[in-house]
Amino acid sequence: MASLKALKIRIGSVKSTQKITKAMKMVAAAKLRRAQEAAEAGRPYAQRLEGVVASLAGKVTVSESSPKLLAGTGKDQVHLLVVATSDKGLAGAFNTNIARLARRHAQELVAQGKTVKIYTIGRKGRAVLNRQFPKDIVHSIEPGDLGKLGFADARGYADDLIARFEAGEFDVATLFYSTFKSVLAQEPTAQQIIPVAVPAAAAETPGSGAAVTYEPDEESILADLLPRNVAVQLYRAMRENAASEQGSKMTAMDNATRNAGDLIKRLNTLYNRQRQAAITTELVEIISGAEAL
Amino acid sequence: MTLHFELVTPEKLLRSEEVHMVVVPGTEGDFGVLEGHAPLMSTIRDGNLEIYKAGATTPETIRIEGGFAEVNEKGLTVLAEKAEG
Numbered sequence: 001m002a003s004l005k006a007l008k009i010r011i012g013s014v015k016s017t018q019k020i021t022k023a024m025k026m027v028a029a030a031k032l033r034r035a036q037e038a039a040e041a042g043r044p045y046a047q048r049l050e051g052v053v054a055s056l057a058g059k060v061t062v063s064e065s066s067p068k069l070l071a072g073t074g075k076d077q078v079h080l081l082v083v084a085t086s087d088k089g090l091a092g093a094f095n096t097n098i099a100r101l102a103r104r105h106a107q108e109l110v111a112q113g114k115t116v117k118i119y120t121i122g123r124k125g126r127a128v129l130n131r132q133f134p135k136d137i138v139h140s141i142e143p144g145d146l147g148k149l150g151f152a153d154a155r156g157y158a159d160d161l162i163a164r165f166e167a168g169e170f171d172v173a174t175l176f177y178s179t180f181k182s183v184l185a186q187e188p189t190a191q192q193i194i195p196v197a198v199p200a201a202a203a204e205t206p207g208s209g210a211a212v213t214y215e216p217d218e219e220s221i222l223a224d225l226l227p228r229n230v231a232v233q234l235y236r237a238m239r240e241n242a243a244s245e246q247g248s249k250m251t252a253m254d255n256a257t258r259n260a261g262d263l264i265k266r267l268n269t270l271y272n273r274q275r276q277a278a279i280t281t282e283l284v285e286i287i288s289g290a291e292a293l
Numbered sequence: 294m295t296l297h298f299e300l301v302t303p304e305k306l307l308r309s310e311e312v313h314m315v316v317v318p319g320t321e322g323d324f325g326v327l328e329g330h331a332p333l334m335s336t337i338r339d340g341n342l343e344i345y346k347a348g349a350t351t352p353e354t355i356r357i358e359g360g361f362a363e364v365n366e367k368g369l370t371v372l373a374e375k376a377e378g
Contacts, residue, residue: 042305045301046303215320
């Protein structure tokens with residue numbers, strides 16, 4: 001049985017924890033709004049670029065001379081998993097969900113006899129994957145605050161990836177991140193970024209069937225666009241991640257605050273009961289003392 | 294007689310408006326786009342985008358870097374990596 005003093009201290013500590021989680025929830029809510037706006041503002045560009053790449057890719061016939069980013073290396077042996085998470089925890093299952101999806105993917109690939117390499121962006125994802133694939137992590141980046149990442153950062157990562165691709169380090173790259181659906185729902189997503197996955201819908205843009213003039217020619221435009229597309233897709237993933245992280249953090253902190261509230265209530269009841277028991281005992285002692293006289 | 298013009302950067306949709314003419318710094322030379330322009334796709338070099346609003350004689354300039362421009366039946370879309378103006 002804990003003493004009254006111990007209980008009081010315990011209640012005090014839970015209360016201050018609750019204050020902290022409440023503050024974190026409010027910070028997350030404020031950051032979420034900004035991150036969400038940013039994620040949504042970035043979507044038109046990514047979608048439009050995707051559309052253009054798809055329609056161009058549909059027109060250019062894939063041959064030996066076509067850019068590798070489009071046609072691939074012709075092999076599918078070495079897979080690079082680009083796992084984008086955040087550097088900070090306390091965001092519910094956000095990091096775990098992404099890492100879990102990546103891990104399942106990696107296990108499947110290994111089972112198929114493929115070589116898996118892992119490229120992590122974010123410390124948390126690395127920590128999880130390092131346990132199971134300690135030798136396969138080729139590079140890790142710690143991006144810091146996801147909300148502050150600019151396009152230039154994404155560009156840097158993309159350039160690094162492309163350089164590795166061109167050096168023949170891998171054949172296929174898949175990006176893992178979390179799509180922001182709503183505050184309550186973030187979906188871990190896998191997206192193939194190298195070579196460009198041409199959606200089947202590419203053929204359904206006959207609206208501009210009229211001869212389009214290309215300046216310079218299709219191949220040069222494509223060669224210019226493909227690396228840019230990688231950067232944009234990465235950037236979009238970061239933005240989605242930033243919003244998802246805050247959303248997830250907000251929910252997690254809200255739960256923590258509520259749990260702390262429940263705990264405080266229970267401890268208070270316990271405290272009151274014990275206090276009453278102590279008073280009763282004292283009274284009984286006094287009364288029986290008086291009777292004995 | 295208006296051209297629908299959109300300027301998009303990875304950060305956000307910067308402009309979406311009806312204008313008279315836009316002069317785009319293409320890789321192979323500047324070109325002006327008016328309403329009803331033939332479908333065109335061009336990469337752009339770093340330079341100034343000139344936007345002529347209906348009736349205006351002096352253009353509004355926006356500096357853009359890297360990207361490409363697409364003209365289709367819906368209008369002109371400029372995807373730029375960086376834009377300021």
